[in-house]
Amino acid sequence: MKRDILIVGRRRLELVNRLVLDPRLRLSLITEPDCLPIYPAVDAVELVGNVQNLDEVRHAALRLMANRRVDAVVAPAESSIPTGGYLRSYLGLPGIAFDVAHAFCNKHAMKARLRRAGIPVARDRLVPSAEGIAPALRAHGLPAVIKPVWGDGSANIHIVRDETDVAEVARPDGPLLAGGAYDEPPFLVEEFLQFDDEFHCDGLVRDGEVRFTAVSQYLVPSLRSIGSVFGSYTLPVDDPLTLELTALHADVVKAMGLIDSVTHLEIFRTERGLVVGEIACRPGGSGIARNLRRAYGFDTWEHFLATELNDPLPWRPKTPDGTYGWIMFPVRRGTVRRVSDADVFAGLTEVEEVAVKVKPGDVIDGPLYSSSMSAVVHCRTESPADIAALVSAVEDRFTVEYE
Incomplete structure (x- = not known):
């Protein structure tokens, strides 16, 4: 018998194909009208004005349940994670409950929880x-x-x-x-914290215990990244700083009350020591997910979906052979006139994958985020000490010109 899964969310392409193509699942959907086109294979749909409106989504879920049961709720993005938690609590379903989901997405509630647990925050x-x-x-x-x-x-x-x-x-x-x-x-x-080094920890939590943590360092702090080259790279598993950040990640997960999911935690190194920025109970964005797959065999979206479906996967991380990184090139508003292709990186043996995201004639408009990109390069070096030179080399080769 197929399991009945309710998706609540806007656009999150990372999960759509995985869910739609899974023959074990029968899908229902609650989304907003302009997001509907990315879900072509879902026939049981309720549209709402705002997926963050708890009452509106609750009534939509009850309408769907007139003809279908709900075995699990999948809420794959910041905008719908609390709503998904609310539906689980309301319907008595397993998974992340509303109080925990809300604390992960409401930054004020998050900081309050962490501060009460003695975690350093701004x-x-x-x-x-x-x-x-x-x-x-x-x-x-x-x-x-x-x-x-x-x-x-x-x-x-x-x-x-x-x-x-x-x-x-x-x-x-x-x-x-x-x-x-x-x-x-x-x-x-x-x-406003003064710092030059920002890190992220990406983990897997099962039964309230952190089973795996990957520690990486951003090329530049994310708040300074818009309009400049951005990315991150893995830190050696036995480095003392890695061990310190791993321990802090475990303390944060415990303070937040997370039982089963993946995590993405951001930490600053300041003059007064390590300070926690924010933590999310979903995969990191930009090139992070792909980098973790390459380095550790850790598919964050696969594990996120498995925990949302209450069907955790057996898995053991591989040991990375070197330092894995991703380098993302920014975009700016305007019409793309010319863009380099992947061939410009020929001869750089550290560059293993290239994805160019824009083409001549593309019009870049609307809000720009830290994840907005014209291209992303995935690379591998012998150690973190080699990353800075590689970033300089790829930055010299790739250009985008605008009208």
Whole structure:
């Protein structure tokens, strides 16, 4: 007998084909109208105005359940993870419950949990309304960072350094309140941390225990990455810093109350030591998932889906033979006139895979995120010490010209 799976979400192509092509599953879907075209093979569909509206999604789920049961809920993105948790709690289904899912996606609730557990995080202040933006920034102290409480990646995050910046982000038509996705209150004001090194830990959690952690370092901190070359690379498993970050990751998972899922944790190295940025209970974006598959055989999307379906996979990581990295080239708004092809990297033996994402005539518009790219290169070097020279070499070869 097929299992009945309810998908709740917007666009998340990483999972669509895996679910649609699985003969063991019968799918139902709750999504928004403009997202429907990416789900052509799902026939039981309810459309909602906003997948983050819990009441709207609950009623949609009950309508679907008039003709189908629900054995598991799959909620694959920041925008729908709390909604998926709410449906599991409401319907008594296994998986990530609402309180845990909400804490992973509401940055204020996340920081509160971590702070209570003694985990080092930035000082923060909740801003419940647009009118409170300027007073909250002044009361918190400058410089500061302001961002949506609900968000994805580096969307709509702003550094506020002085009164000019305060006035800019508080304007109704300014970059924060008219910033496209995630431009509605509440917002979070955070302490502006000085750091040059940012790391990410990507893990697998089963039965409340961290079974695997991969530790990587970003080429540059993600908040500085828009418009510049970005990426990350794996750190040696026996490095003392790797062991320290692995232990911190385990403490964060325990504090968050996660039982089964994958994780993506970001950590800063500051003058006062390691400070936790944010943690997500879904795979990391950009080139991270592919890099982890190459280095450890860790398919984060496969394991995420398996835990959402309550059907965890038997798996053992492989030992990486060297340092694995990904280097992502940015895009900017405009019409692409000319772009290098993969052949420009010929002769660089460290470059093992190239994916060029744009072509002449493409129009780049709308919000740009830390994951917005024109191309991504996957590479392997002997050690982390070789990464900087390789980044310089590939950056010299790849260009995009715009009208």
